[in-house]
Amino acid sequence: MITKAGLAVLDALSTGREATPEELAAETGYSREHLYEVLDELLAAGLLAEARGPSNHRRVRAAEHPVTEAYRTLQSEFSHVNWTELLSPAALRVCWYLDRPRHIAEIADRLRITRQGVHSALSPLKHRALLSRSDPEYTLRDEVSPLLALARTVVQHEHRSRVREIAPSATIVWCDPRRALVRVQTAEDTDALQAAPDWEMTGLGRFAEYGLQFFLAGEPPFWYAPDEKLTPAEIVCHTLLLDSGSRRVSYSILLIETLDIDQETLTETAQWYDLEPTVDALYRPLQGDFDRTDNLPVSLPNKAEYMALKEQYGVP
Template identity: 35%
Template sequence: MLRRIELEVLATVDRGDIISELAMKLDHSESYLSRGVGDLAEKRLVYTERDGRRKRVVPSDARAVERYQDLVRQYPHIDFPELLTGKALEVLYYLDQPRTVAEIADQSDNYRNTVNRVLKRFRDRGLVGADNGRYDFNADFDRLHEFARQLTHHLHRQRLETVAQKGTILWEDYDEFLAQTETEIDIEAFHETGLAQFAAFDLQFLLTDHRYYFYSEELDILSPADLCCHTLLIDDSSRYRSYCLLLLRLVDVDEDDLREQAAKYGLEDEIDALLRYLETHGDVTDDRLLEWDEFQKLAAEYEIET
């Protein structure tokens, strides 16, 4: 996410530092440091200003920068740039509560050995501790998790704004996010989702003016399980739940995959309610689900057997 040189600059830069002076302070060549500053400027974590022939570097007012610089000022003896390289920020992102190595590895999709190495680095410095196999932050070092979250959100916002100026992030994790926009996005890794994609299964619904995209560099195509979960994140109303039920009844969705996706998005209860509704023919107490006879009529309109 951030290279060591970028973390070093963020840890050191004050308002209006000159690049040549920063290079001397950090013991790097001016050209190397300039590349790091350029990368940070592209991410809008710093800005550069011309002062005659010199270039000054100004930290942005992004919350991630503020969190990080507060930590550096409070604990100047800790080499945060060295600690936060590699997979460290990703591991810290998922340490929002006491978790085992296996839980963090599953959530971050990393090997357990990788997570172990990162946590050992922080444990050796006294920043995290373990109790019954669950790791948690010591003292107020949970701000490292806040920094990882704030930085991730900032970078997601920057990525979205480069392709859609008016956009809202509805859900996110370390390397993926779901966004609402007012314009079409035709860029690789942005996958259109929501009700618009139900048309691929011959389910045509009245759409709003908004469009919805799921950003992921890992996915090639969205599965019905993805579409169902994204739709509930977009709108968990009775109408949208009914549309998801139509999709689940129409398509042979793997239940294990659906439940796995539900856990990823924090929708375990919602998906469980939909599955039980279909299994019991509506014998579920939930105000956001139609009476079974009403759902049967809706399904008949789309020629779907119930």
């Protein structure tokens, strides 16, 4: 995650200027030694570009990068706000969740931090009236949508950088500050992620673990969620995120029935992926309702198709 010092550097360079490390140290208040470390990190991440001036003096500028562009947009639209004082890595993680009203406890649970930690991260934003509050929920005000865009961009950049160190062909399908669902394009990258700590195969490739072996076209997806158990409910949601075609929907229903996944549990998980209407639809066939298919977010199997699928895989 980009640090407060990194944000201070991006802020100083947001107008498109070039600057030396010495100039940035004087402007930001950080020591030269620390600034050199920060600049090296930002250069390695692709957020800065470097040039050499007279006498080989080092000069840097903001590179064309989604994070620098998102920060430049935020800074230009709210130039009267000192974002380097308000924002921290923790604040950006919390802001990721504030696209809609959220309970503090809910955010704390997702981030695996205390409620006080969430309050502390949000405190500077509260004082600048950047949040809407309806006890006990918070959300970002609509007019500061560039802040949400920055938080989302920074989080996605962090996940992309992490996975591409292991699997260069990986792309992010979905992420939040602690978790990421990725696709890969090569068998080599599949092998690399299978051998890497904190990464697990998910989606359709994981169904075989429950006695449902399906043909996989291409490489399987992978899930990053350190210190968390990959649940069947997550696997269903990942499958639907990656492909909501009729065959994947049928396979998902089959897994739900095979493992007797509780609807309330799956719906609770699906809210993080904006899949609640889809999950609700998936339980219709399981409740014997194969006929009402109007206004559904996915195409459900008819009764004959689903019964044939159950028989094929020996699901009672």
